[in-house]
Every structure is written in structure tokens, then in C-alpha cells.
Amino acid sequence: MMTPFEIEISWKNILADELHEPYLITLADFIEKERNKKIPVHPPKEQMFNAFYKTPFEKVKVVIMGQDPYHGPNQAHGLAFSVPEGIPPPPSLKNIYKELASDVNIQVPNHGNLILWAEQGVLLLNATLTVREGAAASHHKKGWESFTDAVVRKLANRQDPVIFVLWGKNAQDKCRFLNQRNSHHFVLTAPHPSPLSAHQGFLGCKHFSMINQLLIKQNKTAINWQI
Numbered sequence: 001m002m003t004p005f006e007i008e009i010s011w012k013n014i015l016a017d018e019l020h021e022p023y024l025i026t027l028a029d030f031i032e033k034e035r036n037k038k039i040p041v042h043p044p045k046e047q048m049f050n051a052f053y054k055t056p057f058e059k060v061k062v063v064i065m066g067q068d069p070y071h072g073p074n075q076a077h078g079l080a081f082s083v084p085e086g087i088p089p090p091p092s093l094k095n096i097y098k099e100l101a102s103d104v105n106i107q108v109p110n111h112g113n114l115i116l117w118a119e120q121g122v123l124l125l126n127a128t129l130t131v132r133e134g135a136a137a138s139h140h141k142k143g144w145e146s147f148t149d150a151v152v153r154k155l156a157n158r159q160d161p162v163i164f165v166l167w168g169k170n171a172q173d174k175c176r177f178l179n180q181r182n183s184h185h186f187v188l189t190a191p192h193p194s195p196l197s198a199h200q201g202f203l204g205c206k207h208f209s210m211i212n213q214l215l216i217k218q219n220k221t222a223i224n225w226q227i
Helices: 009-014 022-035 050-054 091-104 115-119 144-156 169-174 207-217
Strands: 062-066 122-126 163-167 186-190
Touching: 022 144, 050 115, 050 122, 062 144, 062 169, 091 207, 115 122, 122 144, 144 169, 163 169, 163 207, 186 207
Parallel strands: 062 122, 062 163, 163 186
Antiparallel strands: none
């Protein structure tokens, strides 16, 4: 049976049952209609599942949970918090870079493309995978949340431990079941890196060094955060 979305093969296999759920057909139809309107939808169709293609299921070491794709022109490319090269880093990403520089002493990049993290096993997952340009949260409650809930559940059911990085209430609410059910995983929480909340505990959280310490304890390769 055809699935409404094409996705990287390891994820396609692990999510086989979910990909045939009726709500995804409804979601695919909604997005197709949205793309046919005059207002653009981000990211482009071919980049919608970028996070999955760049970080196959068995390669996931870390999940950084985002909320919505950026809704400005040419910003979103399917990786949470990331923007393509040539697009100025948005405020949240600038604060992520500040924390990186402070925590692990990296040189602040001159671009916002986090693809090198994804290729090292950092799943940059948004809760909602599409958005209408200029309209934050415009594709909320259309089905994406159920799909990404299934993604988180599959990772939570994996024996190989995952480090879940949850910045802000939305990410923490989405993954709230993790502490209770899956003690072999690791959960790091902090306020969101947005300028509205970064100074309430995101800056100074030292999550990047913590992630690498946890990976080394698992005999896994640490993430090279320099991009």
C-alpha cells in the first residue's frame, strides 16, 4: 500500500504502521492544498523530512526537540533551529551559539546550518513539520503532532539510550512521559533559547558539554559542535 509521505528507509520501516494511519492521508491532503495557495509553505516539499534523511533511526544519539519550522522566507529546511547557509541565524539560534561558545568554547559560526550536527546523530526534530509563511503555528493540530509523537515513542522504546534535549515548555510537555517510562534514556531540560526566556536558565545550562559527557560514558563518539 502507498504511504502519503516518502521518508528515509530506516524511519519508513520503524514507522510502517503509523505511515498507514488515516490521519496522515488527511494531513497530506491539507498540506497539498496549502501548497497550491498563493502564500508559500515552508520548508519546501523536498526538505520536509530532512531531519529523518540526515539522521537515520539507528544513528540517533541525541534528539533536540523544536516546535515549529521558521516561518520567514527561505529560513526552514527541515531541521529544528537550523537555517540554510546565506540566511542570517534567527535570535534563538544566536543564543544557542552563545551557549555553545561559553560551554564548549567553539568559535561562533558565520552561518546557521546545523546539518553537520544531524549527520553526527543529532535528530533536529520539530513537533510540526510545516508552516505557512508569516503565520507561526498555522499547521498546528493538523496531524503532525501525532506523527512526531510516534517518532518520539519509537525512540523511547529503543534499547540503545537516547539523550533527549528539551528546551522550553512545549518540548517538555511533548516528551513528558519519558522520565516515567524509560529510565535508560537521558533527559536534559532548560528554558527555550528564545530571547524571551534564554536568560531564565538556557544560557548557562551547559547542555552541550553534558551531552558529550553522557555519550563518552556510553562509549559513543562525542558530537563535534563546531560547524
